[in-house]
Amino acid sequence: MVLPSFQVLIPSSLQEALDMLDGHPDARLLAGGTDLLVDLRPAVIRSAPFVPQGYADEWGIGYQQEPSGPLVSLHGLEQLRGLRSLTSHVRAGATTTVAELASSPLLRKHLTALAEGAAALGTPLVRNRGTYGGNICNARPAADTLVPTVALGGTLHLAHKNSTRKVSVVDFVLGPGRIALRAGELLTHIQLPFFPRQGSAYLKLGTRKALEIAQVGVAASVVLDQAGRVVHSGVALGAVGPTPILCHGTAESLHGHVPDQAAIRAASLAARREAAPISDHRASREYRLEMVQLLTRRALTRAVERARSAAAPGEQS
Amino acid sequence: MKHDIQVTINGTSHQLAVPANRTLLELLRDDLRLTGTNKGCEAGDCGACTVLLDGDPVPSCLVLAVQADGCDVLTIEGLASGNRLHPIQQAFVDTGAVQCGYCTPGMILVSLALLRKNPHPDEAEIRGALSGNLCRCTGYQKIVQAVQAAAKEMP
Known part of the structure; x- marks a missing residue:
């Protein structure tokens, strides 16, 4: 099945890319292509996309349309790629591959949930092509790097021909496949803060170990003070709402407490209350709610263990 | 509109x-008629390509040719030296890891990248x-054994 014909523009600098986007408001960005090129292929048998019952109505899912404008391929822009460690945050280029996230010692150490999310995405082949920015901008509710990014408080840096702006990942993702990217804008990099005495984890529930879309995904991050109390936490739920859900109740319930078993149980119950899953072919609403509570407890437990072992030797933890 | 690209395929540079x-x-x-790379699902799910x-x-089905400009590509045709199979290919034959053969080129190339x-x-x-390469014949056991055997053979 040959791809429909389209024009590809290949910028050799970021400014050139932004000029192209400015001149073609209908352009679409091509990064790893593991979503876009699949979406561009004409349907062979189906006349309409398969939509699980209740899905389209409740979430207004936005399927890709026929391409009208050109594709702007980002493969020549080296500056959009790679991870850099700065004093208090990691800067991840938008076209950093998912495989690079999964194998990064920097992320494994400081932002474990993101490395674990990346390692759980798709297959090794897809991870070698698929990009971090692509996974975020496709904005699927179950996206395995997006959910940890929400828990870790990621900030997205967007460039336009004449300006740049920053937006929190929570404000960026509006619905399934819907994002707050304006015409002419490009996601250049993602900034993720990290702290001393921080630990995080991502757990994905599925029926297969590869090429799975999560039935439920939970990312948890915990930052402890020197006395071992929670000063900051983030729990994000995937596949149980139209976007990843950042659980405010969970963070409130943990704040200021030593995260013992009772505190974690209370926080997990709070997470369950914030989940808004539907029943579909992957799992029922009731099952997902149970699993949100269970996986939140496990992810928080793991995150707390990691935060404690990240504490400097001799420090109380 | 066509794009001029340069790709090195199995050690030979091509201007296309x-x-x-x-x-x-x-x-x-x-x-290029390098038909050892198989076309499967064309959606990045099966690994045949x-x-x-x-x-x-x-998955070469999800890479535009223009995106490979300046890149080095190795296909299954680039592994054997004349009539002498690559140790991984030989191990797949010896172990019985090849049945219909459709997944085999992908399996062998993934194994090569792993062992490197x-x-x-x-x-x-x-x-x-x-885990990104599907095989509907073997049940994978022989393939895993072949990779283990190849690991012993490779320098």
């Missing part, structure tokens, strides 16, 4: 003019590395 919507898979199979792109296994990075993988690492 390709349409924008040409995939790397189509370039290999239809333009795996090639090594700058050393990493990728990790010369002594354990079984879980082998199964993990192969």
